[in-house]
Amino acid sequence: MNETNAPHPTRNELESFFHGTLAEPDRQRIEDHVGKCDTCCDVLRTIPHDPLIERIHAATSSIDDGLTPVGSATPVFQEEDAGTIPAALLDHPRYRIIRQLGQGGMGIVYQAEHKLMERPVALKVISSRLMKNELAVERFHQEVKAAAKLSHRNIVAAYDAEQAGEMHFLVMEYIDGISLDQLVARRKPLPVLHACNYVMQAAQGLQHAFERGTVHRDIKPHNLMKTTRGTIKILDFGLARFATQSEQSPDDPGLTADFTALGTPDYMAPEQARDSKRADIRADLYSLGCTLYFLLAGHAPFPEGTAFEKVLGHCERQPRPLSEIRNDIPPEVIAIVEKLMAKSPDDRFQTPAEVVEQLKPFGHPDSAYASDASATQPSIPNSLLSVPKLEPKIDRPTQRSKSKPRPKASPFTQWVQRHRLLIGGGGAILGAIVALMVLGDFGKDDLPTGSNGGSVQSPEQQPIPMPAASQNWVNLISQVDLPANTVAGNWEVTSEGELHVNEGPGARMMLPFLPPREYDLEVQFTRNSGSQSIALHFLDGDGNASFDIDGWSENLGGIQNIDGENIRTNPTRVDNVILQNGRRYTAEVRVRRDQVQAFLDGQLLTTYRGDGSNLTLLELWTLPEKSLGLGAYDSDTTFHQVRLRPVSN
Known part of the structure; x- marks a missing residue:
């Protein structure tokens, strides 16, 4: 190798080059310079290895990048046959296997049922790679015992540790x-309200674990499940630590082996990269912050x-500032x-x-920011909409038409159009009103009045009055x-004459009628x-x-709001009001001068x-x-019938 006359890189540049942290042009x-320069090669030989960089280079995967759905083109767990249920599980005396849910670096997960209790459960079969010696088995049972002590609505419960043949689950x-x-x-x-609420729930689960001396070490969106009831559940408490310990090699207990169970690179705290065993609850909070960013x-x-x-x-x-990605x-x-x-x-x-305390003002449905969740998509700056990876899927609600307006019909014409069914039915008072209008004897002061006695304005300004005869x-x-009447959500009138709205935050529809x-x-x-x-x-x-x-x-029911208090605290609160999806219900509100009664399926x-x-x-x-x-909040719903019965003026 020959000496070059070109200027030598600085030692800092050579150190960055040695550790692989330079930008590609540099x-x-x-x-190119080092390939021709003996002096710089000598300098490179004196640069010590950076343990962190060495461990990063050694990393091939984390504990688990999330379960790969069954049928994935690239399974990450191949020690057991992912396509079939092992015979030892099929013949298990206590559990009946229903189906395989997914697979990941930790193992394969099956949906099952306890035969005697008829309780649905999930069985996570631990990879034989992690159970390769008696010490690992002992660690697994210790971690399961620790996880079983956690009992919180935001943490997935660990019921038991079992064995089927040589498989541990x-x-x-x-x-x-x-x-x-x-x-x-x-x-x-996600809308700000939803994102903050989900992370706030996860933090509540982490606080419970923290108070019992437990750290997760792999918090990420993949390990946070949203149930059909909207509750966030943290998965795999205890398994992260178990995997970290089990990956240690007796011959090489050092940094490289430890990195294989470090966490997930997308959500990993800096100190966790340096020494995963010493990561405390604040590393979980860093990962939670990355999750909220996501x-x-x-x-x-x-x-x-x-x-x-x-x-x-x-x-x-x-990372790129959130303010550059969204403006809401x-x-x-x-x-x-x-x-x-x-x-x-x-x-x-x-x-x-x-x-939890910091997110409360933004994560509760009655917060000042709850209206953010009413939009079908967050507010994205126009300059970013051309970037494919950032462009949100747009499910726009039906908006008021912005095209050239049609000539506005007279108030009388609009009123008759709205009430054509009643006119056809020949109600006595309605007939009299129509007759007076046709004869031209109905002055401005004689227009139908609302409950406050004032004249009803154009139907685009106030609801249409309903006769109470x-x-x-x-x-x-x-x-x-x-x-004209859609406020938020994707609504349609079906061929059966029903109203349907797709699942979306804060979907609501006005019924522009002023009742008696x-x-x-x-x-x-x-x-x-x-x-x-569902709201009426x-x-x-x-x-x-x-x-x-x-x-x-x-699962609350009640009237929102009374003196500014929602159903959590006002006197109309009813607990355990649970709707079953797919079942038809009848809800009724009976409004009287001194009270309002709310019914569900005929029961007060x-x-x-x-x-x-x-x-x-x-x-x-x-x-x-x-x-x-x-x-209909975040729920695909069909309204089969909506009707009103006047009682009195």
Whole structure:
């Protein structure tokens, strides 16, 4: 090798080149120089190895990058036959195998049922790679015992550790739901309300574990499951530590072996990369911050590059600011993410309980930011919509038409069109009203009045009045104008004359009719999928409120809001109001001058006593104007019948 006359790189540049951390143009430049320079080669020989870099280079995978669905083209667990159920499991005396759910680096997961108790469970068969000696088996049982001591609604319960032949498996709570990485893959970035609520729930589970001296070490969207009831469950407590210990080689107990069970590069804390065994709860909080970033951005903090480059990103760089990705995230939420993802553990929140308190103003449905979840997609700057990996799947709600408006019909013409069914039925008072209008004897002061006695304005400004003369039920679905009455969500009128709305946050529809002072509103519906509330918006004097059924993952029923208090705290709260998807229900609100009664399937559920003056709509159900209406929160729902019966003026 010859000496070159070109300027030598600095020692810092040579160290970066040696450790593989240079950008590609600089790396190529120095590589060309070193290939011709004996002096620089001598310098390279004196540079000590960086343990962290060595471990990153040695990394091939983490504990588990999430379960690979059955049928994946590239299975990551091949020691047992992933395509068939092992005979030892098929013949197990206590568990009946139903189906294989997925597979990952830790093993294969099956849905099963306890034969005697008829309880659904999940069986995680641990990879034989991790159970290769008696010490590993002992560690596995120790970790399962530790995990079994955790009992919290936000942690998947570990029931038992079993053996079938030479296979060892963990018996866990079966979760009917979806992981958060799958949820984001389906919906792209989540509304601020949902993202904060899910992370807040996960932090509650982590606090429970922290108080019992347990650290997860692999928090990520794949390990957070959202149940059909909207509850977040943390998976695999104890297994992360078990895998870390089991991967240690007696011949090489050092850094390289330890890195194989370090965590997941996309969500790994910097200190965890340096020494996974010493990572404490603050490493879990860093991973939780990365998860919140993922839910809001639609991708991990460092989405590009190899595992090596991602780990270095967590150690040395800052991710793209959330404010550049979306313009609807409150600055306080961005600050929470940044503090969770601080490079130094001392600069982060120190306990999960602190995270819960910080997220409460943004993660509750009655928060000031609840309206964020009403949009079908987060607000993305136009400059980013051309970037394919950031472009959200757009499920736009039906909006008011912005095309050239048609000539507006007179108030009388619109009123007659809205009430053509009643006119055809020949109600006595309605007939008289029509006759007076036709004869031209109906002056401005004689227009139908609302409950406050004032004249009803154009139907685009106020709801259409309902005559209160007859006791007949009036079909309201036939009167709905989708473009004009849709507030949020994808609504349609089916060929059967039913209203249907797809699953989406805060879907709601106005029913633009001004009822008399006393009336009955009856709605027949089926929640086809989802886990959130169905709402009937009603008018009571000067008040506009909603009757909520199976509300906000807490199975609550009641009237929202009374003196500003929601159903969690007001007197109409009813617990354990649980809707079964696929079943048809009838809900009814009976509005009277001194009270409102709410019924479900003919049974009185709750009663509000008052004149309506202290009733308001919950923020997430807000309507553009006071009106009757329907709501379906994050639930695919069919409204088979919506009808109103006037009782008295």
